[in-house]
Amino acid sequence: MADPMRIRAQAAGDKATVRVLMSHEMETGQRKDSAGKVIPAWFIQEVSASHNGKPVLSAQWGPSVAKNPFLQFNVKGAKAGDKIAVSWTDNRGDKRTDEATVS
Amino acid sequence: MNRTILVGMAALALGAGAQAQKSAADGIAEYRRMLEDGNPAELFEAKGEELWKQPRGPKGASLERCDLGLGPGVVKGAFVTLPRHFADTARVQDLESRLLTCMEVLQGLNAAGIASTPFGRGEQNNLTALATWIAAQSRGMKFELPQAHPEERKSYEIGKRAFFFRGGSHDFSCASCHGEEGKRIRMQELPNLTKNPGDGVGFAAWPAYRVSNGQMWSMQLRLNDCFRQQRFPYPGFGSEATIALGTYMGVNAKGAQSIAPAIKR
């Protein structure tokens, strides 16, 4: 399984700001190695986030997203103690889900 | 996402003619500020913390008894006192060579083998993660390298001479780029490392995550790549010259705040 995501969720007023750092190579499939062979594409295709189990975000990514991608979003109505879960699936079918508590 | 922003900045930079200098530099500074939130160095920090606490190697021990200069297991504040002299090894060591000592003595791992492993492979990755985490524990603190021991003072003097040593096919020394105020190479500003270049600059900015190649760079790797571009032969990992240069830069940076692990272009 891939390295864990780093998730920070901070409540301020009527929303929480969630920051996620994902560990992923995000290989575009355009690069060649020193032998001239194409390095196969390997990138996150789907990202989803939930607040206390309820889906709040869904995204489709492509090869233009950089390595070790950073994602930031706000969740309306999230308070301290609530659970935020973030999941990704990549083009190889690998998945990862990590969770954080809103502080 | 990041790439789109970079292209946008580049377009902004190339637009204006004679005014381009200020706006290109401003554009790059803005791009760097935008990168500060969500530094991928945090991923390496998290890994480093795990590795510090994890029992590993033939001796099945963690690194929690490792003495980084402030006593066994004391991590907070250690980074900003390195390089320094260690009684048990009777020499001045920087963070990475000290980690090698602890990995061998406490865990039974092969220090020489790790030192000869290329950057980015095997145990070198673990070393980088550990260095990143240890540096993070001193974030915001000011450099205060000890110079009480004669070996520490000697290390400074050797480091200074190494800094000014001209060699290689191009006659470069560290001082060729880092010996003067207000210079830059292409668009990359060059800190003057013969004195304190300020908070979070130069020695106070490494380890750092380099966005351009998606790599976490420790000071040993930073020095290694400097020497490569100076057209020098290959510096040994944790060699005396590299440690002495750390002493020279670290002592010069006395009072400067560390921002390590930082983020760079």
Place this chain on the structure above:
Amino acid sequence: MHKILLTSCTAAAAAALAAGCASTPAPAELDALARQVMKSSFRDEGIAKIDRLDQDLGQAACSSDQPPAPALAQQIETQALATLKWPAGGQYFGDWREGEKLAQSGRGMTWSDASAAPKDNGGNCYNCHQIDQAEISFGTIGPSLWHYGRTRGVKSLADPAAAPIVQYTWGKLWNSKAYAACSNMPRFGHKQLLDETQIRHLMSLLLDPASPVNQ
């Protein structure tokens, strides 16, 4: 603890007779130690061999935060001047378009470069200099070369009045230390970083009235 101090004492003893055991060695001894440290801390890698750390007179003299004494500086410059090789057939010029490409390229001579042949090297010029004003990504380690030929009154390359500047420029590119003992600029011709043809192209970039540098 005592053992370490004793070692330092022994090392320092020869150079610092009067000083106490806790002192640092004298400057001359530190110089020798530093040279040893440099030699023992590096190894061969690719085309970058350890002999690259064998310093010649100029390199050694300029390896300090203090400039060399005037007499020594003069000696270095004289020696460097003697190494200048003028181009075959008195042909100083080439194609400024090729010169611009060379100026843009920072390639060559590192341990990650496969070949040490000049044809595989760049001039590294924009790393340190402004040259064509259209290029905003330039360094400031060396002076601006914008309008190089124009500022020096070069109206035509064949003009005899331009001969001194033509020769100086060739000399500077061939061995920069001929004019400044501790110049930061590499010795492109003398160290075989670039060949005659490549230097001709750079000459045109700088001096040809048709070059964008002189518009």
